[in-house]
Amino acid sequence: MKSHYLVSMKTKQNQGIVDLPVKSPDYPEPRDFLSATEAVKALQEVYAISTQFLRSHFQRMMDGETIENRYRAYYPSIHFTTTSYANVDSRLAYGHVAGPGDYFTTVTRPDLFADYLEKQIDLLISNHNVPVTIGISSQPMPLHFAIGEGLHVDGSIHSILNRPLRDIFDAPDLAMTDDKIANGIFEDLQDTVQPLAPFTAPRIDYSLHRLAHYTATSPSHFQNFVLFTNYQFYMDEFVRFAHIMLDDPNSGYTELVEPGNVVSRGTPIEPQGTPPARMPQMPAYHLKRPGHKGITMINIGVGPSNAKTITDHVAVLRPDTWLMLGHCAGLRNTQSLGDYVLAHAYVREDNVLNEDLPVWIPIPALAEVQIAMESAVAEVTGLSGYELKKIMRTGTVATIDNRNWELRDQRGPVQRLSQSRAIGLDMESATIAANGFRFRVPYGTLLCISDKPLHGELKLPGMATEFYNRQVAQHLTIGIKVMEQLREMPSERLHSRKLRSFNETAFQ
Numbered sequence: 001m002k003s004h005y006l007v008s009m010k011t012k013q014n015q016g017i018v019d020l021p022v023k024s025p026d027y028p029e030p031r032d033f034l035s036a037t038e039a040v041k042a043l044q045e046v047y048a049i050s051t052q053f054l055r056s057h058f059q060r061m062m063d064g065e066t067i068e069n070r071y072r073a074y075y076p077s078i079h080f081t082t083t084s085y086a087n088v089d090s091r092l093a094y095g096h097v098a099g100p101g102d103y104f105t106t107v108t109r110p111d112l113f114a115d116y117l118e119k120q121i122d123l124l125i126s127n128h129n130v131p132v133t134i135g136i137s138s139q140p141m142p143l144h145f146a147i148g149e150g151l152h153v154d155g156s157i158h159s160i161l162n163r164p165l166r167d168i169f170d171a172p173d174l175a176m177t178d179d180k181i182a183n184g185i186f187e188d189l190q191d192t193v194q195p196l197a198p199f200t201a202p203r204i205d206y207s208l209h210r211l212a213h214y215t216a217t218s219p220s221h222f223q224n225f226v227l228f229t230n231y232q233f234y235m236d237e238f239v240r241f242a243h244i245m246l247d248d249p250n251s252g253y254t255e256l257v258e259p260g261n262v263v264s265r266g267t268p269i270e271p272q273g274t275p276p277a278r279m280p281q282m283p284a285y286h287l288k289r290p291g292h293k294g295i296t297m298i299n300i301g302v303g304p305s306n307a308k309t310i311t312d313h314v315a316v317l318r319p320d321t322w323l324m325l326g327h328c329a330g331l332r333n334t335q336s337l338g339d340y341v342l343a344h345a346y347v348r349e350d351n352v353l354n355e356d357l358p359v360w361i362p363i364p365a366l367a368e369v370q371i372a373m374e375s376a377v378a379e380v381t382g383l384s385g386y387e388l389k390k391i392m393r394t395g396t397v398a399t400i401d402n403r404n405w406e407l408r409d410q411r412g413p414v415q416r417l418s419q420s421r422a423i424g425l426d427m428e429s430a431t432i433a434a435n436g437f438r439f440r441v442p443y444g445t446l447l448c449i450s451d452k453p454l455h456g457e458l459k460l461p462g463m464a465t466e467f468y469n470r471q472v473a474q475h476l477t478i479g480i481k482v483m484e485q486l487r488e489m490p491s492e493r494l495h496s497r498k499l500r501s502f503n504e505t506a507f508q
Contacts, residue, residue, distance in 0.1 A: 020167070023069035025053040030079070030135030036122035039078070042134040043110040043117065046076035050136075054146040054169065061168065062160060071169055073146070075106040075201040077137035080124060080506075088127045093497045094508035095123030102193045103506065106137045106201035108145065109208065112220055115291065116318055120197075120507040137201075139176065143169035145205035149218055176202045182315075182439055183356055184501050197507040198440065199316050207313035214310060215284035215298060216259035216276045219317065223286055223294040225483040226314060226322040230302050230428055233472045234325060235285060238297045241480065242287045253294060257286040282310055295483050300428065304350035304401050307431035315439035318508065320494055321369065321486050323444045324432045325479045328397065328424040330449035331417060337452070338471050340392040340478075342373055343445035346430035347398035347420045353431060357438045363430070364437075364498050368489060369444035369482070370394075376481035377446070380474060395423035397445060399430030424449065440499040440508060444482070448475050 027049060033039035050073035057071045080103040086096045097103055110117060121132055143165070161168070180186045181195045188194070199207075208219045229235065239258075245251040246265040255266030259280055261273035266288070282301060288294040298314075300306045314322065328341055344365040377392050378384045398417055417425065429445040436443030448471055486494060495508050 020068065020070040022072050024072050024074070025049050027074075027136050030133050032131040032133050033121075034125055034131045036118045036125060039121050039132050039134050040110060040114055040118050043076045043078070043107050044114070046134065046136055047107070047110050050074060050076070050141050051146045051148070054141065054143050055148070058143060058147060058169065064160070067161070067168055070167065073141045074136040075108060075139045075141050076110070077104060077106050077135055077139075078121070078196055079104050079133040079135065080128075080130065080196060081133075082128050082130050084128075086127050091497075092123075092127075092492060093495050093500050094504065095120070095506060096127040097124070097194075097196075097506045098503055103196045104137075104193045105196035105505075105507070106139050108141075108201035108205050112208075124196075124506050139201065140170040140173075142172045142202070142205070144172055145202070145209070149212060149220075172202060172206065176200055177206045178203070179356065181505065184503075188503055194503075195505050198505050204316045207316040210309075210313045211317075214280060214282045214313070216261075216280035217257060217284045217286065218261050221257045221261065221286040221288065221296075222284075222292070222314070222317050222319075223288060223296040224292045224317075224320040225295045225487060226319050227295060227297040227476075227479050227483070228300050228307070228310070228322060228324050228326075228428070228432055229297065230300060230326040230426075231472075232299055234476055235283065235297060235299050237472050237476045238285055238287070241476065242285070245287065252289050253287050254290065255286075255288045257288065259283045259285075282306065293487055295480060302403065303427050304352045304399060304431040307350075307428040308352045308435060311432055311435040311439070311441075315435065315441055319441055320491055321442045321444070321483065322432065322436060323369070323373075323446065323479055323482060324429045325475060326426060326428060326447055327450035328426040328429070328447040330452045331423055331425060332393070335393065335423070335449055335452065336391075337449055338391075339449045340377060340475075341397060341424035341445075341447040341449060342370070342377070342392055342394040343397040343424070343429060343433070343447070344370065344394050345396040346433055346445075347396060347417070347422055348430045348434060350399045350401050350427070350431045352401070353434050353438070357434050361437075363433050366442055366444065366496055366498065368494055368496065369442055369486065372482045372485040373444055373446050373478075375485065376478045379481060380478045393423050396421050397424045397426065397429050397447065398422040399426055399428060401427065403427060437499060440495065442486075442494050442496065442499070446475075446478065446482070 027046060031042055053073045054071060061067060082097060083100050085099050088096045182198045186195060211219050242256040243265060245253045246256060256264050258264050260275045262275055263272050282298055284296060284298045286296045298310060300310050346363050348359050378388055381391060424447050426447060433443045433445060
């Protein structure tokens with residue numbers, strides 16, 4: 001018996017001229033739950049029914065079985081209805097809906113998101129004293145997102161089928177993988193079903209596949225505290241730090257996972273993985289702790305396009321914090337090579353987010369992250385108070401999309417930078433912070449000055465190696481200290497109300 005809840009946006013369901021009868025799994029009736037744990041188990045049950053159905057019929061097709069049906073399965077769903085306003089703690093940034101109405105979300109990978117889903121559902125039930133309903137949605141599950149990680153299909157599908165694959169199975173529908181909810185442009189009308197979560201299931205599935213592609217690691221290895229950098233030096237130092245931590249039985253860290261899902265240290269339960277034939281575009285390394293409380297570090301390369309790409313996808317994992325550690329140009333005479341820049345504001349000349357987040361929207365500094373970064377710099381350098389100002393300056397960071405801006409007439413750029421009070425210039429930080437603001441992920445930026453082009457201070461041959469050897473280890477240590485401090489903070493405090501708009505989803 002199939003029972004579907006309709007969402008406010010109608011799906012195209014990949015309609016075409018298909019003459020085959022549609023066959024779907026037999027699903028259980030929708031069920032109400034006042035237990036978040038039981039609700040998540042029900043989601044996992046429905047998801048397993050859908051994925052196993054699609055996988056089994058796909059395998060039969062690959063084995064040469066005659067195709068007589070079109071096979072369609074559906075994403076599981078969470079439906080929530082309340083007729084009253086919640087009387088909740090006004091300090092809470094999430095975990096409740098704005099008022100009476102119907103709320104809905106599709107769900108994918110309830111195995112991967114079990115802890116997250118249980119926490120969000122538990123808050124919703126506790127704050128409203130109303131059950132959630134678990135069933136199936138009207139959103140078809142694409143075969144591509146059901147066949148599982150790491151499956152390699154040998155040969156050509158066309159050599160087996162005499163018709164397009166999408167005639168047999170649903171394909172990804174781009175109309176359902178956009179960011180309308182996160183961007184705050186979904187239909188907010190009376191009597192319209194409202195979203196419970198910032199991302200739909202197809203949008204999450206799309207990003208999970210992109211993460212595996214760009215980083216050569218499974219999304220299951222990602223941790224809740226994410227460091228981004230634009231230099232491989234930092235990655236090498238991170239691996240060195242990870243080995244030191246794993247040598248210490250009291251560190252709390254359990255494994256180091258490298259590209260190719262290679263568990264290079266620890267006691268893995270799963271196979272060791274295989275090193276990739278070539279490094280991925282944005283290699284990721286994961287220093288793991290129980291409950292995903294470890295640290296993931298990603299070399300995103302250079303440029304705002306890369307910064308947007310990776311944060312678009314990491315965001316669906318709902319991390320607790322992401323932080324940019326990289327190099328920048330110092331813009332003040334009083335700065336020296338190796339000094340730190342703590343961003344508390346951003347000039348956005350990266351241009352990659354203009355359509356999703358207009359440039360007139362301010363990107364605020366988050367007190368919890370800022371305090372942790374300043375505290376970590378003081379701890380690692382041994383400086384504090386007025387003395388700390390010698391090597392760290394707090395101010396505006398400008399992010400641009402032209403790496404060779406110095407080769408143009410400098411009067412325009414320099415005038416704008418001066419008017420903005422900028423103290424540092426790079427190509428990623430404002431993008432990462434802006435996408436953190438957009439996706440409600442706590443963010444921060446701590447940069448290290450590697451040159452001062454406005455003042456003729458460029459690194460001479462040999463200076464670069466000495467500079468990197470000296471500064472990278474200290475800079476990374478500071479970033480890790482920040483994450484360790486934030487890890488001890490309740491997520492209810494870390495996920496600030498500053499990141500929430502007027503009409504927000506209940507799930508953070």
